Amino acid sequence: MRGADVAFSGVTKSYGAFDALKDFELAIRPGEFLTLLGPSGSGKTTSLMLLAGFAFPSRGHVLINGRDVSKVPSYRRDQGIVFQSYSLFPHMTIEQNLAFPLETRGMARGDIARKTADALTMVRLDGFQGRYPDQLSGGQQQRVALARALVADPPLLLMDEPLGALDKNLREEMQLEIKHIQESLKLTVLYVTHDQEEALTMSDRIVVMNEGRIQQTGTPVELYERPKTRFVAEFVGDVNIVPGRVETAGARTCFRSEDGAVAMACPPGWAPDGEAPSCAAVRPEKIAMDLAAGPQGQERGQGHGHEPELGRVRIDGRIREAIYLGQMTRYVIDAGPAQFVAKRMSGPGERRFQLHDEVTLSWFADDFVALR
Ligand SMILES: Nc1ncnc2c1ncn2[C@@H]1O[C@H](COP(=O)(O)OP(=O)(O)OP(=O)(O)O)[C@@H](O)[C@H]1O
Ligand SMILES: [Mg+2]
Incomplete structure (x- = not known):
């Protein structure tokens, strides 16, 4: 039948x-x-x-x-x-x-x-x-x-x-x-x-x-x-929501978070002629984490944003919470006034980070989704 x-x-x-x-x-x-x-x-x-x-x-x-x-x-x-x-x-x-x-x-x-x-x-x-x-x-x-x-x-x-x-x-x-x-x-x-x-x-x-x-x-x-x-982003799975807006300066179109810490040169599809997003979202497992290079913490300032970059978003922060869940670790990172959740699998070669580590979070612009 x-x-x-x-x-x-x-x-x-x-x-x-x-x-x-x-x-x-x-x-x-x-x-x-x-x-x-x-x-x-x-x-x-x-x-x-x-x-x-x-x-x-x-x-x-x-x-x-x-x-x-x-x-x-x-x-x-x-x-x-x-x-x-x-x-x-x-x-x-x-x-x-x-x-x-x-x-x-x-x-x-x-x-x-x-x-x-x-x-x-x-x-x-x-x-x-x-x-x-x-x-x-x-x-x-x-x-x-x-x-x-x-x-x-x-x-x-x-x-x-x-x-x-x-x-x-x-x-x-x-x-x-x-x-x-x-x-x-x-x-x-x-x-x-x-x-x-x-x-x-x-x-x-x-x-x-x-x-x-x-x-x-x-x-x-x-x-x-x-x-x-x-x-939809919040109902289906865990997600980091970044409130912000799309700005155009000369030939450059950027997404900038309200707190100024997250900046990204917008890929196609984010252009201002499309429906303007009021926020953007990234899933916790899409966020890569590295120990921050160079001067640490207070000196550089928590939540310090990087220059807008095409194809990648970077932001500095400090680990406030690390919960080991067996197959993965769930981290909460303070980045200026904002907080991010990142999930890292416990795979081969995956580094385990410690509480208070200064880290740089980064994710691909393709994994940063504009939301209404
Ligand atoms: N016979 C009815 N008379 C008046 N209101 C009703 C009636 N049946 C449903 N509703 C209302 O319609 C809305 C949708 O109800 P529905 O049962 O479709 O929800 P649901 O998505 O199945 O929720 P749940 O997950 O709680 O089962 C609710 O606000 C409910 O109170
Ligand atoms: Mg029902």
């Missing part, structure tokens, strides 16, 4: 005067794993409910395989749904839970037995047919919920925080399992989470949402490496 093709076209969902979702525009390709990521109340569940047919748009349209389903109720749509709570029937065995959606479709007994057995194999629960839900662990119950969502071969799977109740290890194991199942069945998935690592691990594309609006849509790499707004 081929995955479904989904489109939200200008969808707004209002509750009274409040818009839970505003002008929502999104196309999900057949076989794509798409994740809605955002803080609490950003409209993730609302979007999923509109696609599930448990809620209906106030304006705009929802299309599945080109057909307008905006007013079609859930039971007339061909999809599987998994919620955070397992919602299995407690008085039915696992086999009866799985058979239920097939029986309601009037499927023949032999086919039901075959399909429920296949679905249990898929989620690695062979031999659990006769148990009741309360005889299974949380992870096993969620596997059954997944098997039940998929037993009727839907082309579309909707999941709302399905791993929210599981501990970290089990969560990570299930993330990969769900991803493998989705890929082998070529399912279209709309997945909801507020966990950015989960979104990065599982998704083909991520939609970052805030206050009912899409902030940015992109692949995990695009969102992490090329965030467009401060909100």
